[in-house]
Amino acid sequence: MADLATRFREIFGDGGRVRVVRGPGRVNLIGEHTDYNGGFVMPMALEAAVRLALVPHDSPAVTLWSEQFAERAEFTLGGRPPAEVPHWLRYPMAVAEVLAEQGVPLKGFAAVVQGDVPVGSGLSSSAAYEVASALALLVAARPDLGPGPAATVAKAFDLTTERLALLCQSAEHRVGVRCGIMDQFISLHGRHGHAIVLDCRDLSYVAAPLPTGRAKIVIIDSGVRRKLTSGAYNERRSQCEEGAERLRQFDPQVRQLRDVSPGLFRAHESALPPIVRRRCRHVITEDARVTESVEALKAGDLEQFGRLINASHDSLRDDYEVSGPELDLLVEIARRVKGVLGSRLTGAGFGGCTVTLVRPEAVEPLREAVMARYPKESGFEPRIWVSEAADGAAVEV
């Protein structure tokens, strides 16, 4: 990442003052598959991020060089889409489209796209990319704006970061996944040293300080990549909608699963087809686990937080059925290590990463335990790292 501005000049030649924007990835601590049910989530932003180094220009062309794919591609703002669109170009194209529909007067630019959020790993590389693309488009439109947090940039366009998150979410929907709001929201609202607890219905949130001295957040990449395409994810979402619809007959206040209390669910679960019942049980109990996690964190009860994290995984594995043998193996290995408080898959599932809450002195034993068993038993190489909670998106330079 040495110097992205230098990289820009290598690729595009000397074009003027290079600006750098950053959209972070995220890890979700608890509250999985609750966001699109109007529920609660507890993610934190990562230091790993997508960055664009850009120089605005006068033509309406957006010319991008992807470091990851070593490929150059271009689209024209307000113009017809190019005949061949590489997948990675679809994200900034969709973001430009939604911003233009908001009446933001966009201008073209050239940029190098660089990221260190592993793609397809459940750490929201696509949201990071959408958010970074949105900031790049805004900075190109108003090159007079200086470096600063996303909120300042948004304000210059009469936008808020909440609005920007929603716009980036709708860009993601255009690319194919009917995702919730969590990823784009945390990428824009992350706070150093904190997780955020977000109410995905009204987008109110609080920052929850993480007890970094007493526990570490370890992310372990299973190495399994399953593309989060419309398929399994959108299917889960529809099953939840069906569940809410059916439960509404018992309480007309039910709009989404978020409105179903554990008591209401227990009283009427037999009215649901078996698969829908299991999906609903996950979401309803997971919402409760987020609320309990907030209490546990407040009380400094990390053992309890760890138990909730474990319960979240078990529910995702058994009821939501989005885990897999490799994620289950990582979780099982972690839970046997003394000093590990809790371990679960994070993100949508179907491969990707686990997140583990661990006492600082147990980080090394955890690493050793994973390396001793996981490659041999799974056939995959894991990546293991400790992550601090980072700030949200910003114009860096």
Ligand code: GLA
């Ligand atoms: C993906 C989606 C999010 C959320 C998670 C599961 O990351 O983009 O909106 O639904 O899966 O919690």
